[in-house]
Amino acid sequence: MNILVTGGTGFIGAELARTLVSRGENVVLFDIYPNYARIGDIKDKVKVVQGNLAYWAEVFNAVKNYNIEGIYHTGSMLSATSEASPWASFQTNVAGTMHILEAARLFGVGKVVFTSTLATYGLACPAVVTDETIQRPITMYGCGKLYCEVLGMYYRNRFDMDFRTVRYPAVIGPGINTPGIAQWNAWMIEYPALGKPFECYVTEDTKVPVLYFKDAVRAVDMIFQAPKEQIKMVNYNVGGVTPSRTAKELEQAVKSHIPDAQISYKPDPKTMEVFRSMNVDVFDDSKARQEWGWQPLYSDFDKVVSDTIKEIKMHPERYGLA
Numbered sequence: 001m002n003i004l005v006t007g008g009t010g011f012i013g014a015e016l017a018r019t020l021v022s023r024g025e026n027v028v029l030f031d032i033y034p035n036y037a038r039i040g041d042i043k044d045k046v047k048v049v050q051g052n053l054a055y056w057a058e059v060f061n062a063v064k065n066y067n068i069e070g071i072y073h074t075g076s077m078l079s080a081t082s083e084a085s086p087w088a089s090f091q092t093n094v095a096g097t098m099h100i101l102e103a104a105r106l107f108g109v110g111k112v113v114f115t116s117t118l119a120t121y122g123l124a125c126p127a128v129v130t131d132e133t134i135q136r137p138i139t140m141y142g143c144g145k146l147y148c149e150v151l152g153m154y155y156r157n158r159f160d161m162d163f164r165t166v167r168y169p170a171v172i173g174p175g176i177n178t179p180g181i182a183q184w185n186a187w188m189i190e191y192p193a194l195g196k197p198f199e200c201y202v203t204e205d206t207k208v209p210v211l212y213f214k215d216a217v218r219a220v221d222m223i224f225q226a227p228k229e230q231i232k233m234v235n236y237n238v239g240g241v242t243p244s245r246t247a248k249e250l251e252q253a254v255k256s257h258i259p260d261a262q263i264s265y266k267p268d269p270k271t272m273e274v275f276r277s278m279n280v281d282v283f284d285d286s287k288a289r290q291e292w293g294w295q296p297l298y299s300d301f302d303k304v305v306s307d308t309i310k311e312i313k314m315h316p317e318r319y320g321l322a
């Protein structure tokens with residue numbers, strides 16, 4: 001199958017590309033700033049198209065030139081960069097998704113899978129967040145993603161397009177360099193694995209739902225492959241480590257693998273302000289479990305920590321950590 005992965009050399013896109021290549025798909029990676037180090041092992045097995053989601057013609061060319069039959073739309077500006085420029089975020093995330101949907105409609109692409117976020121719920125959300133919890137985002141990133149979730153529903157209803165979404169919590173793994181407020185989870189593992197001290201910028205009792213990047217890839221691929229009749233909710237939460245664990249609990253898991261890990265705490269008041277009004281214990285993914293069999297493989301910190309350490313040792317160049 002000819003598959004387009006937007007954001008295809010990003011943190012999640014590159015790992016997804018690896019999965020698709022290993023299954024024998026014809027993979028085209030569309031990215032504004034292709035990161036060739038991340039795809040070093042598969043670079044001869046994929047096509048890379050440098051392009052901007054914000055330019056409809058660049059999206060249309062990629063879809064038409066490669067006879068694309070399915071799209072995994074992971075290309076996006078994330079939360080911090082979207083706050084830095086809401087205008088650029090609108091062009092990339094909102095107009096960019098419209099361009100993907102239009103290209104899919106006009107060139108007869110069978111299926112579009114979209115990657116959304118817990119940020120669509122906004123702050124002051126309840127301890128248990130389900131697919132039916134009201135979504136009232138407060139960030140440009142969350143607003144844009146929510147619009148695209150419902151835009152995809154519109155395309156389903158109006159044009160019978162097979163659109164589906166996985167909604168991720170904070171995704172963690174090795175080599176994250178995109179700024180964000182929940183990155184302490186990834187860096188508290190990565191820094192000690194590299195022999196570096198880590199100063200955590202939240203309090204010991206701060207928690208946020210997290211999903212390991214390999215599970216994030218499995219989720220988006222599972223929903224892509226799920227039979228159409230099983231997709232009823234359309235936009236689904238996918239959880240990983242549930243219930244959410246505190247920074248201190250992560251520290252303990254890290255120290256069980258790296259006993260001399262140096263971890264200290266210097267909470268950043270601005271970040272703490274965000275977490276004081278956002279205390280999600282359960283990112284409820286029961287609809288994904290019921291409808292297409294979702295289940296994370298990395299459901300506790302111990303598995304996440306040990307696999308992250310293994311990945312950093314085995315593929316430091318892939319994660320920009322050589």
Ligand SMILES: NC(=O)c1ccc[n+]([C@@H]2O[C@H](COP(=O)([O-])OP(=O)(O)OC[C@H]3O[C@@H](n4cnc5c(N)ncnc54)[C@H](O)[C@@H]3O)[C@@H](O)[C@H]2O)c1
Nearest residue numbers: 007010011012031032052053074075076115117168170171
């Ligand atoms: N990482 C997380 O914690 C997280 C959480 C929730 C949802 N998501 C979603 O998952 C998807 C993948 O995120 P990621 O963690 O891999 O982020 P990432 O920043 O590593 O990857 C995004 C990719 O999109 C590309 N991109 C950005 N602007 C573009 C543009 N205008 N045109 C073409 N490409 C562009 C970037 O170059 C990058 O390679 C995104 O849709 C994101 O919103 C991520």
